[in-house]
Amino acid sequence: MRAIAALLLSLALLVGCSSSKTDESWVEDEITFEADGLTIHGTYRHQRDATPGPAALLISESGQTDRNGDNAVVGPVGNMRQLAEHLSGLGVATLRYDKIGTGRTGLGPYAQKPAEVGSAVYTAGARAALRFLADQPATDKAHMSAYGLGEGATHAMALAVDTASDAPKLHSLGLLQPLPGRYLDLITGRVKADVAAAVKQGSKTAQQADEVVAAWTAAVAQVRADGTLPPGQLPDGLGAILNPGNVKIVRETDAVDPLGEAAKIPAGTPVLLTCSDSDAQARCEGLKPLTAALAHTELTLVELKGVNHVLRDDPTDNLADYAKPAPLSGQLTTALDAFVRE
Template identity: 65%
Template sequence: MSAFARLCAASAATVLVLAGCSSGDSAAPAPEQKGWNDENVTFVADGLTIHGSYRHDAAAPKGPAALLISESGNTDRNGDNAVAGPVGNMRQLADYLSGKNIASLRYDKVGTGATGIGPYAANPASVGSSVYTTGAKAAIRFLAEQPGSAAEALSVFALGEGTVHAMQLAADTGGPRIQALGLLQPLSGRYLDMITNRVNTSVAADVKSGAKTQAQADEVIAAWDKAVDEARTKGTVPAQLPEGLSAVLNPTNVKAVVEADAVDPIALAKRIPAGTPVLLSCSDVDSQAFCDAEKPLIEALGQTALTVVELKGVNHVLRDDPTDNVANYAKQDPISPQLTAALDVFVAKLTAKGG
């Protein structure tokens, strides 16, 4: 597989789309763990009934609680994705947190799992980034209202593009106060700029390997650049783009992509209250969150109490896999011990605050 083909596969797994529901069984409860169980819950966000799993111990005293936000697009409460398959990493993160006496809420975003598309069925293309943000805001309010949640110890852990919504919650002075953030493999720049950088890098690799001529590479880059300009200026996009890029940007998802692209993670990071504990992970093999690419976001988080974890050989779904191949995302390997070791230190502070 060429570098460009791998780019398209990875981008399709995380792009903002509503083309189908998640592949996993979102309603299946996690295994029991010392009284900690998943309770199927619902809450409403602007007319959409959102289904989720509230993982808690009903007999436990009030304590810290965390909202988990999955990757972008058609990724459900468990991290399962219609493209990548039953990934299950967010369910594993909930299991990890309950082992640390932290309750959690994870949920099926619009277009996935039990939530489905709801009132947007008549016009799926109307679903944009703001719908996902509204869902996240409703979720954190629901979590804050639970009797077992300590208001002084609410945190948000998010993966990939989900970190944008996590930072929006932290910067929102009108919602529940977020005491800590886990930004796992975060989006570090405007959405379409990130994809453009990947296109340029991947096409260059194909030229170097002989998979493409320079003329072919130039055609792909020109077509993509033109599509990005059209999306940003007109809100439309060509029906077909070369070599699989229509999986990333197409007439069905252009509204969502343009809304996501309008949000600047760097600007959001600067709005997070000073002193907020933040854990940011990046990886030397994750093409969506290379550590070098995260440097502007890391700098923008300078006012926070920031911990940066540079993972080695860890893929985008938080597991040890130096190939970062989308075909391996659904393997039921554990979350990387490199990450859990960092989480051990980070969540110990949350437990102390909420205990």
């Protein structure tokens, strides 16, 4: 494993947008492709009249996050667009897309049955996107990669281990601030930490905290057992995380074990893995099991300092600041430069 100690550099040297923004040889085509009856819209960024070269699929974070990284809750983040632009400066064509329920893609055939949208629908979209990218004349099929942020990294790993006869093979993989374990296990850890903090602050009694944890863990057990929820509302606003409207996708997402997927990635695959001491969702300490599961790959581990979950320099990782205009962290772009060029 090659470990990179990410260093802070001056902002003048580390702008998040590459020179490709003013390079008129790069164009962005609005494209569509089909995934099990769903028409997915995306942006194919490539060099005009280019010979076949490296190409990367970019997979956005979970929730209402579109092709550009813009989120319905926090606003126009734009980090995935910036990632595409930076990769252009490295000579890499990219495809980014609006997954189901976002952007121009919308819900399509699921408009009248949104509760039926599960994790498998997202994975099917990623697989169709990779096949579209592989079919482009400017794509060198021997140098294809996938970069996923957060939960998008789970879908990127699914592409790397896809054994279908027509599945394009990935040369390399970028796992940016990925989920370090099963989804509901991660949420359970947060619930326990939150109620423990509430007890310490005096806003909850120990008995109240135990009741919240008991209700949550019972719900998790039932979802895993049969895909249903206990009657009644979960306490402490936890119904916003797990409810009848999202139980299908939560159960399917939870069924995927990132450690198991990582172990199946072909040996020797170049993998870029990032974590941050300021990202509550992907702290480096919590990613140690995933790092171990990737030991058989050609792993580059990048431990970012003061970088938030949307890949920008912000040690507070404040959700309210995600949409503030800012470049990608120079620590990340420096790591990307080295990873792509190697």
